[in-house]
Amino acid sequence: MSFYDDWLDAIKNSDDDIDYLEAFLKKKDYTLRILHSGNNEQVEVFCRILLNYDFKKIIDLIDDNYISELNCSKVIQFSNLENGTYNLVRVLYGHNEGLSYPEIGRALVGSEETNAATKYGENHSKLGRDFELVTITDSKPSIVKNTVFGECFAFLERDQQIKLLKVLGLRDPVIKNLIANSKKGIVYYMDECNCLSESTRIRRRSNVKKLFELIFEGNTDSFINNIMW
Numbered sequence: 001m002s003f004y005d006d007w008l009d010a011i012k013n014s015d016d017d018i019d020y021l022e023a024f025l026k027k028k029d030y031t032l033r034i035l036h037s038g039n040n041e042q043v044e045v046f047c048r049i050l051l052n053y054d055f056k057k058i059i060d061l062i063d064d065n066y067i068s069e070l071n072c073s074k075v076i077q078f079s080n081l082e083n084g085t086y087n088l089v090r091v092l093y094g095h096n097e098g099l100s101y102p103e104i105g106r107a108l109v110g111s112e113e114t115n116a117a118t119k120y121g122e123n124h125s126k127l128g129r130d131f132e133l134v135t136i137t138d139s140k141p142s143i144v145k146n147t148v149f150g151e152c153f154a155f156l157e158r159d160q161q162i163k164l165l166k167v168l169g170l171r172d173p174v175i176k177n178l179i180a181n182s183k184k185g186i187v188y189y190m191d192e193c194n195c196l197s198e199s200t201r202i203r204r205r206s207n208v209k210k211l212f213e214l215i216f217e218g219n220t221d222s223f224i225n226n227i228m229w
Helices: 003-012 018-025 029-037 040-052 055-061 086-092 101-109 114-130 148-153 158-169 173-182 198-216 222-226
Strands: 134-136 143-146
Touching: 003 018, 003 029, 003 040, 018 029, 018 055, 029 040, 029 148, 040 148, 040 158, 055 158, 086 101, 086 114, 086 134, 086 143, 086 148, 101 114, 114 134, 114 143, 143 148, 158 198, 173 198, 173 222
Parallel strands: none
Antiparallel strands: 134 143
16 A cells, blocks of 8 residues: 555544545655656546546645755746646656757757757756656766656646645745745745745746746635735
């Protein structure tokens, strides 16, 4: 039995599943291994749980226990959310040996300028990694491959993909900090991300806001209005 099989059994038996949800939100290693290298059946169980999970229950759980210290690497940066998710897994599909950053950058935007393609490929690959869609090797050059989850994700309907991204996006450390602190009062994005220089905070603000808006589209929770961008 895998972590997600156990979680599904807890849900079916109406048992308290908060420990499972907490492990998922805190990205414990054992919640990730199946998504990266499990089998299709295990990943399908994962998708079934998240696609049917009560979104409000997840939001209500995020409090001070989920606040973490931020650093530069924890604040997302990308140019196009779709290129770091839907389009990324399609580009990588069928490339079992993976692709390098410049190869991905050229495939996503058609840039022939190596430095630009490399940076674009790197940023959008790292975004995909945050959603567990891809893995990135530590070798030089870095090689990016779809995870088992990423391969499955590529063939889901768009509304299912969006719902999965919403829930997976709630594991982002900046998003969790903003949610937890905004429940207590006014919170400023610029203060939350003060590990970055002011100019970098301004550059990445639209990225964080884009992810936040994806997650909370149509949501009316009052704490959302406490976040000052």
